[in-house]
Amino acid sequence: MDSPEYVRDPHAFFTRLRFHSPVAQAVGPGGLKLWVVSGYDEARLALADPRLSKNVDVARRSILANINRKADVMAFAVDLVSHMLNSDPPDHTRLRSLVNKAFTVRASEKLRPAVESITRKLLDDMAAHTETDLLHAFAHPLPMAVLCELLGVPLPDRERFDHWLGARMSNDPQRIAAAAPALLGYLRELVDHKRRAPADDLLSRLVQAQSADGRLSPxxxxxxxxxxxxxxxxxxxxxxxxxMATLLLHPEQLARLQRDRGLLPGAVEELLRYEGPVKTATLRFTTEPVELAGTRIPPNSPVAIALTSANRDDKQFDAADTLDITRPTAGHLAFGHGIHYCVGAPLARLEAHVAFTGLLDRYPDMQLLCAPGDLVWQPGMFRGLASLPIRLRPPGH
Structure with a gap:
């Protein structure tokens, strides 16, 4: 699951896997043998099964260390595993309850003016160019700026945040290892600053919750x-x-969306289903034997649930390999399912709606600057491009 062919086209790999068995063993990054759940029904069951634990104890960290192979990166990661994505109830319930209120639909809507303002600024900056890399000029800085607003990161520090997050997205172990200690140190400083001088932001509220009744350790x-x-x-x-790349590769669907912007909410859901950002959910581990689709997974086994595969399962979605921005997408698993359903889903949807609206309004003649086969996809659990070269307007326009 880390071959160049898989990185370029995981959908072909998962189609073959679903055909043979929706639950099967495979070899993951670092040579780790794991169980892959690729069918929709099986994935939905697995995501909600309490016997598939997210708790990262010392033994499981050693497995993750084998995947990462970089001791310095892993040492950094061990300091940062005590969060809700790596926990089970009751710890997960306690941790998630502190964050939930910041990511409701209503709370996310309060951020709309900030998201729209950031979007306009980025679109204005792009206007100076006929051609650009949409990932680095727009898709990367938009959510970074929104998160800085949400967490209350001071303006002078945001350039450093950009550097650290860029290193994280590079998938380069050396860059990550170099940036990791500085990011960890800064986060500790920022938490301490919010404790001394709280403001109206999420991080201050998390610090105050910890100070009030000790529900959150440092x-x-x-x-x-x-x-x-x-x-x-x-x-x-x-x-x-x-x-955006998917829409540019499906001009008939893009044209429908341009004609009728009322289709945008459904289009975002279809893009999440068709080419969602997460290929496989973070690893779970069986606490006892688990049977899925007639296959017995032994205890203490790592399990990868393939969200991108489940969302292309023809048993759940008709002609699942076809992009259709008007299709019913209810039940897609791009944000997961069960108690670990993505807490930030409302904010992600808001950012996507604002981003696509701005791009389509400002640059209706946008074109892809490379052949589809020349797009470079990044390795790892995310389904993400390394770059997206585009022409913003026709030559001479």
Whole structure:
């Protein structure tokens, strides 16, 4: 699952896997043998099964260390695993309850003016160019700026955040290892600053919740902040960039959306289903034998649930390999399912709606500057482009 062929086209790999068995063993990054759940029904069951644990204990960290292969990166990661994505109830319930209120639909709507303002600024900056890389000029900085607003990162520090998040997205172990200690140190400083001088932002509220009744340890506070940064930034970057690329590769669907912007909410859901930003959910581990689709998974086994595969399962979605922005997409698993359903889904949808609206309004003649086969996809759990070269307007326009 880390071959160049898989990185370029995971859908072909998962189609073959679903055909032979929706639950099967495979070899993951670093040579790790794991169980892959690729069918929709099986994935939905697995995502909600409490016997598939998310708790990262010392033994499981050793497995993750084998995947990463970089001791320095892993040492950094161990400091940042105490968050809700790596926990089961009751810890998960406690951690998630502190974050939930910031990511309701209503709370996310309060951020709309800021998202729209950031979007306009980025679109204005792009106007100076006929050609650009949409990922780096727009899709990367938009969610970064939104997260900085949400967390209350001071303006002078945001350039450093951009550098760290860029290193994280590079998938370059050396860059990540170099940036990791500085990011960890800064997050600790930022938490301490919010404790001394709280403001009207999410991080201040998390710090105050910890101070009020001890529900959040210092390690959990820093780890939760890190989780919000990584999960809230990288996934939205890829949703915007891969989503726009997908529309450009399907001009008839793009034309329908241009004619009727009322289709946009459904189009975003279809883009999430068709080319969602997460290929496989973070690893789970069986606490006892688990049977799925007639296959017995032994205890203490790592399990990868392939969201991108489940969303292309013809048993759930008719002609699943076809993009149709008007199709019913209810039940897609791009944001997961069960207690670990993505807490930031309302904000991600808001950012996508604002981003696509701005791009289509300002640059209706946008074109892809490379052949579809020349698009470079990044390795790892995310389904994300390395770049998206585009022409904003026709030559001489």
């Amino acid at each position: 390690e959990e506070l820093v780890a939760t902040t890190f989780l919000l940064l990584v999960a809230g930034h990288e996934t939205t970057v890829h949703l915007i960039a891969a989503g």
